Amino acid sequence: xxxxxxxxxxxxxxxxxxxxxxxxxxxxxxxxxxxxxxxxxxxxxxxxxxxxxxxxxxxxxxxxxxxxxxxxxxxxxxxxxxxxxxxxxxxxxxxxxxxxxxxxxxxxxxxxxxxx
Amino acid sequence: xxxxxxxxxxxxxxxxxxxxxxxxxxxxxxxxxxxxxxxxxxxxxxxxxxxxxxxxxxxxxxxxxxxxxxxxxxxxxxxxxxxxxxxxxxxxxxxxxxxxxxxxxxxxxxx
Numbered sequence: 068x069x070x071x072x073x074x075x076x077x078x079x080x081x082x083x084x085x086x087x088x089x090x091x092x093x094x095x096x097x098x099x100x101x102x103x104x105x106x107x108x109x110x111x112x113x114x115x116x117x118x119x120x121x122x123x124x125x126x127x128x129x130x131x132x133x134x135x136x137x138x139x140x141x142x143x144x145x146x147x148x149x150x151x152x153x154x155x156x157x158x159x160x161x162x163x164x165x166x167x168x169x170x171x172x173x174x175x176x177x178x179x180x181x182x183x
Numbered sequence: 184x185x186x187x188x189x190x191x192x193x194x195x196x197x198x199x200x201x202x203x204x205x206x207x208x209x210x211x212x213x214x215x216x217x218x219x220x221x222x223x224x225x226x227x228x229x230x231x232x233x234x235x236x237x238x239x240x241x242x243x244x245x246x247x248x249x250x251x252x253x254x255x256x257x258x259x260x261x262x263x264x265x266x267x268x269x270x271x272x273x274x275x276x277x278x279x280x281x282x283x284x285x286x287x288x289x290x291x292x293x294x
Contacts, residue, residue: 101282110189110273110285155223159282170216171283175225 069094071160073174080148081182088143088156088177096164100141101171102132105155114156117141128152148181155179186210189274189286196264196293204259204289206274215257216283217241217249218273226273232257264293 070093080086092098099118103111115126122134132143143156155178159171187208196202208215217230218241228241232251246268247261257276261268271290275283 103282103285108271108288108290110287111275111283113282113284116282157226170228170231171277173226176223178223 069160069162069172071158071172071174073156073158073177075177076175077178077180079180079182082150083147086145086148086152086179086181088158088179090141090143090158090174091139092141092158092160093139094160094162094164096162098134098139098141099161099163100132100134101159101161102126102130102141102143103157103159104128105157105176107154111157114143150181150183153179153181187274187276187284187286189272189289191289192287193290194292196291198263198265198293200264202261202264202291204272204274204291206257206259206286207255208257208276208284209255210276210278210284211254212276212278212284213254214277215251216275216277217247217257217259218275219243219245220271220273220288222271230259264291266293269293 072091101116102114105111115124117124117134125131155176157176158174190205213234215232218226219229227243229245230249232238269292271288273288274286277283
């Protein structure tokens with residue numbers, strides 16, 4: 068069965084410091100992996116995705132994520148956090164072998180707070 | 184510009200009223216989804232559609248219903264709103280194997 072885990076409900080980081088938001092997954096085939104960000108009272112915005120190719124994926128707003136097949140992880144990172152990065156972050160996965168089951172499986176979300 | 188639109192953004196309505204939340208996309212996506220989300224919490228899939236005249240219930244049981252008569256339009260209806268329906272409702276669409284595009288959401292309050 069497909070699943071996604073975001074082990075941290077909340078991450079706190081000081082402005083200017085590097086940030087990491089963790090995500091691990093479980094699929095039977097190859098994973099398609101995604102990160103989304105949600106600001107208060109808004110829908111989700113796409114940040115980045117891994118489908119195939121380079122394990123290091125660069126996305127919007129200076130974020131990047133590294134696909135690690137052996138650890139089944141896809142952690143979101145940013146070298147220098149901004150207060151404006153404070154938001155709710157969701158990791159999602161789809162199994163490339165899912166066939167007609169085309170839905171994304173979502174993590175529970177991680178609330179990121181960047182302190183000035 | 185291709186996008187996905189949800190109306191209204193905010194709705195306060197009395198118990199027992201019938202409501203329809205609108206969702207339209209201009210990207211020609213086959214697949215559309217409705218999620219229910221309480222503030223700051225996880226996403227719950229309540230309905231999805233893989234094309235015209237195709238609708239399925241999601242992982243979370245919901246008293247709402249949906250229809251997909253046109254590719255671009257995926258409205259959600261509550262026949263009789265109750266306070267337990269108070270939540271944010273997010274509509275999304277996708278094509279092929281890639282990610283979703285989300286609308287801005289409708290925040291529903293039933294009093």
